[in-house]
Amino acid sequence: MDLQPGQNFSISKLSPAPAAVEIALAWEPTSTPLALDSSAFALTAQGKVRGDEDFIFYNQLSLAGGGIQRAGDGRAFTVSFGQLPAAIEKIVVALTIDQGRRRGQSFGQLNQVRAEVRDAQSKAPLAVFPLATKMMAETALIIGEFYLRNAEWKFRAVGQGFGGGLGPLAQQYGVEVGDDPDADAPPAAPAPSAATPKPAPAPPPATPVAPPSANPVRLEKITLDKRNPSISLEKKGQGFGEIVVNLNWHQDSGGGGAKGFFGRLTGGRKIDLDLGCLFKLRDGRGGAVQALGDTFGNLHQPPYIRLMGDDRSGASAQGEFLHINGQHWNELDRVVLFAMIYEGAPNWAETDAVVTLQAPGQPTLEIRLDSHRSDQRMCALALLENQGGNLKVTKLVEYFQDHRYMDQAYGFGLRWVAGSKD
Amino acid sequence: MAISLNKGGKLSLSKEAPDLKKVLVGLGWDARATDGADFDLDASAFLLDAGGKVRSDADFIFYNQLKSTCGSVQHTGDNRTGAGEGDDEALMVDLSRVPAEVQKITFTVTIHDADQRKQNFGQVQNAFIRLVNAETNVEVARYDLGEDASTETAMIFGELYRHSGEWRFGAVGQGYAGGLAAMCRQYGINI
Numbered sequence: 383m384d385l386q387p388g389q390n391f392s393i394s395k396l397s398p399a400p401a402a403v404e405i406a407l408a409w410e411p412t413s414t415p416l417a418l419d420s421s422a423f424a425l426t427a428q429g430k431v432r433g434d435e436d437f438i439f440y441n442q443l444s445l446a447g448g449g450i451q452r453a454g455d456g457r458a459f460t461v462s463f464g465q466l467p468a469a470i471e472k473i474v475v476a477l478t479i480d481q482g483r484r485r486g487q488s489f490g491q492l493n494q495v496r497a498e499v500r501d502a503q504s505k506a507p508l509a510v511f512p513l514a515t516k517m518m519a520e521t522a523l524i525i526g527e528f529y530l531r532n533a534e535w536k537f538r539a540v541g542q543g544f545g546g547g548l549g550p551l552a553q554q555y556g557v558e559v560g561d562d563p564d565a566d567a568p569p570a571a572p573a574p575s576a577a578t579p580k581p582a583p584a585p586p587p588a589t590p591v592a593p594p595s596a597n598p599v600r601l602e603k604i605t606l607d608k609r610n611p612s613i614s615l616e617k618k619g620q621g622f623g624e625i626v627v628n629l630n631w632h633q634d635s636g637g638g639g640a641k642g643f644f645g646r647l648t649g650g651r652k653i654d655l656d657l658g659c660l661f662k663l664r665d666g667r668g669g670a671v672q673a674l675g676d677t678f679g680n681l682h683q684p685p686y687i688r689l690m691g692d693d694r695s696g697a698s699a700q701g702e703f704l705h706i707n708g709q710h711w712n713e714l715d716r717v718v719l720f721a722m723i724y725e726g727a728p729n730w731a732e733t734d735a736v737v738t739l740q741a742p743g744q745p746t747l748e749i750r751l752d753s754h755r756s757d758q759r760m761c762a763l764a765l766l767e768n769q770g771g772n773l774k775v776t777k778l779v780e781y782f783q784d785h786r787y788m789d790q791a792y793g794f795g796l797r798w799v800a801g802s803k804d
Numbered sequence: 805m806a807i808s809l810n811k812g813g814k815l816s817l818s819k820e821a822p823d824l825k826k827v828l829v830g831l832g833w834d835a836r837a838t839d840g841a842d843f844d845l846d847a848s849a850f851l852l853d854a855g856g857k858v859r860s861d862a863d864f865i866f867y868n869q870l871k872s873t874c875g876s877v878q879h880t881g882d883n884r885t886g887a888g889e890g891d892d893e894a895l896m897v898d899l900s901r902v903p904a905e906v907q908k909i910t911f912t913v914t915i916h917d918a919d920q921r922k923q924n925f926g927q928v929q930n931a932f933i934r935l936v937n938a939e940t941n942v943e944v945a946r947y948d949l950g951e952d953a954s955t956e957t958a959m960i961f962g963e964l965y966r967h968s969g970e971w972r973f974g975a976v977g978q979g980y981a982g983g984l985a986a987m988c989r990q991y992g993i994n995i
Contacts, residue, residue, distance in 0.1 A: 387926070388923070388925070388927040388953075388955050390954050520840070524838065531950065540927070542838040542839075542840060542927065543838055543839065543840075544838055554838075
């Protein structure tokens with residue numbers, strides 16, 4: 383079933399009625415200079431969020447209770463109706479262009495945005511909403527909404543939005559926005575804000591980030607790219623809190639009947655990426671934290687870095703996590719984060735991988751693997767450096783045959799022996 | 805206390821509001837919250853005979869013909885955007901002056917330029933129709949159309965009709981494609 387804007391259909395009346403659905407987002411052309419972000423708003427009967435925790439986006443990946451889950455690559459949301467709080471009667475799903483207005487971008491630069499609603503379990507497609515966006519001046523687009531009507535869950539295709547991006551969209555639903563990266567004027571002092579990078583001569587100096595205010599939801603996200611490869615996060619008081627590094631990637635083709643448009647990976651084959659790091663302490667000791675050789679690290683004693691979980695299947699929708707205990711950042715000298723394709727062909731282009739680094743009270747940093755090779759198993763993602771207590775993050779995305787070459791490239795000087803995950 | 809009707813619900817006015825002589829029929833919807841072309845919605849009324857047709861074009865009350873020849877139905881004018889509290893558009897009906905041949909007065913809302921602007925009722929929020937006793941200003945009945953609509957561009961919100969010598973009100977919520985023109989053709993208006 384193809385939906386038009388304004389059209390709705392009943393999910394509860396389907397036979398069998400899905401207990402959970404997922405909405406997958408895609409766009410054409412797939413390769414675009416637009417930095418697209420997805421978000422979901424869980425709303426009460428009044429059409430507002432209960433609080434900022436009902437706003438699911440790149441800085442908050444799920445709704446408490448698990449009723450809404452955002453896929454790590456941001457291209458899908460799973461809604462489990464039975465797990466939603468009773469007060470939630472509507473879930474709005476939106477796509478926004480990061481700093482679109484500032485950069486003079488809009489959805490008019492895409493040909494089409496497309497949403498597919500599927501049964502989360504069987505992956506059977508329930509409806510497709512193809513939206514021609516050629517003429518759209520908006521930078522925030524409400525794709526559709528799941529809503530409760532007479533005790534029945536329905537989905538409506540919307541296809542409307544705002545010219546001012548995520549900020550006005552979030553405010554529409556009652557989310558307090560502390561920092562709107564696409565607002566007309568940069569926020570008043572303290573300045574400068576790292577969200578408004580100025581073109582700088584190469585190599586651009588790392589800009590210190592203004593200390594953020596504690597509460598309202600922070601929209602700020604900084605993508606490290608060619609123009610802006612590094613940033614320095616300023617230490618506040620006792621160093622940093624727990625620094626969470628996430629590696630996520632496009633794990634399969636979306637299954638079900640999805641072809642072409644969603645089938646970015648041929649054959650639905652899964653690629654498993656492993657996240658790890660090389661580290662060097664201030665006292666000169668060094669090593670690796672990785673699943674290989676079961677060196678998962680430790681948060682409370684050196685190296686103060688731990689690889690979380692041991693998801694060898696790569697089945698976790700959230701990808702892989704590595705935590706760094708920021709309280710001990712002063713004992714670390716530098717860290718190189720890396721990803722490895724352990725099995726199968728190292729086709730990095732198909733992974734569409736994204737690294738995010740979040741530290742409490744700091745903007746989310748994002749690094750996209752936007753250059754690819756298919757002949758090397760390892761990719762150095764980012765360099766974290768202790769510079770006078772501050773945390774300087776530099777995008778790398780450089781490929782290596784193995785640990786040894788990577789070690790040499792960044793001068794860690796470790797001793798390497800062959801290892802295995804078991 | 806106004807009676808809240810669901811789609812298809814009916815109400816006997818002689819029972820629920822025996823004093824009712826002049827009725828204000830208020831229709832409303834929310835203005836578009838998002839950016840883009842406004843929704844311009846128009847309320848109209850059709851005075852229909854026993855065959856469900858108008859007697860002539862004069863029985864079509866809309867933005868270009870605000871009053872019926874008999875004077876029993878009067879449109880209070882167009883609101884271009886739906887902004888403001890309460891009713892967006894209203895029609896006044898003097899039940900005692902409705903000609904005997906008129907069996908039914910249908911209240912419709914259509915989206916102006918819907919096809920060109922690619923708009924439909926699925927995109928209109930919080931639509932309602934309500935009956936108010938114009939003499940006492942007391943609301944008699946209300947029907948919230950809610951989210952019943954989908955891709956329709958014309959909708960019958962409700963109707964006043966004669967039944968066994970009394971007036972009744974029905975909550976209709978029936979939609980059509982084709983906008984006001986299709987609605988007119990259905991009731992026998994020459995356009």
